[in-house]
Amino acid sequence: MDNPSTSVTPLLPGMAGMALVGGSVTVSNALVGAPLLTAQAIRYVAATAILLAMARPARARLSWPRGREWLWLTGLAITGLVLFNVAVVQGVAHAEPAVIAVAVAAVPVLLGVVGPLLEGRRPSRQVLLAAPAVMAGAVLVAGTGRTDATGVAWAALTLACEAAFTLLAVPVLRRHSPWGVSVHATWLGGALLAVSALPLEGPTAAGELSGAQWAAIGYLALLVTAVAFVLWYSTVRAVGAGRAGLLTGVVPLSAAAVGAATGTAMPGPSVWLGIALVIAGLIGGLRPRAVPGGEITDTGGRATPAKSAASQGTR
Secondary structure (H helix, E strand, O other): OOOOOOOOHHHHHHHHHHHHHHOOHHHHHOOOOOOHHHHHHHHHHHHHHHHHHHHOOOOOOOOOOOOOHHHHHHHHHHHHHHHHHHHHHHHOOOEOHHHHHHHHOOHHHHHHHHHHHHOOOOOOHHHHHHHHHHHHHHHHHHOOOOEOHHHHHHHHHHHHHHHHHHHOOHHHHHHHHHHHHHHHHHHHHHHHHHHHHHHHHOOOHHHHOOHHHHHHHHHHHHHHHHHHHHHHHHHHHHHOHHHHHHHHHHHHHHHHHHHHHHOOOOOOHHHHHHHHHHHHHHHHHHOOEEOOOOOEEOOOOOOOOOOOOOOOOOO
16 A cells, blocks of 8 residues: 555545646536526536435445534535635626636645644645745736736635635545535535525526536536545545645646647746746645655645636636
8 A cells, every 4th residue: 555655646636636627618618608606506416416326336424414514514615615606707707817816826825824724733844835836837827917906805705715615624524534525515505506596597597508508517517526526625635735735736737738738728938837837836845755864754734716617617
């Protein structure tokens, strides 16, 4: 069995999860003009059904929340799912999409500090030194843009919600496992979005969705929600929120790769520089750290929008 202190194996699920989020750019574009709350509610309800169907063959034990766990999981659903999507959409109405992406690029720094504290440890200096490089690279990949004071406020809320998606899961991951946290987050998020959608978009909003939009919702529910959530929380539980947080830098890399592969957005010089910075930060922050005596230890220590809910991938 691989030693988690000397192996990259525990990082692979998180990398794959973030790649799925970043790679959802093209699919998310299909939801432009769709009733947002209704589409997202359907997505999370469908993701819950998919997770429940996959949990049995995966032999995942699912437990009903108790006591304070309801607060952590409900807070995760409200901030990391519901408010996150609202903040992204409202934010791009007042700011260029890249501004929202740049705000989320600060997530590794926030998780590198707060994550270890929630886990009862001191922040890793190695992670804290690597996080700014990942952040700077993500800023170069996403670019910068115009905004106003309202746009800045929405960007700040987006950052907080993105961080909450990981941080609020930390206290419940041990008992509920990545599967349990994912299931409870999606059904709670789906229920909250459905309740919000009925008065705001009406009970017939689902009928406005086109065939392509239904297909996009299905893809997002399966890969970008059900699969990516379990992969992400698996890495968070294995290596800690601070260290896993560096992997959010994979999102803009994946988005840029998809753009290049489809010919919709060929990377320019600044994007290539950003990619190099992200890779350097990931290598520096995720490599095992040598300590006196020759022993190797783990640094310890967790989506994003990219450009918008419709152009950079959604959680």
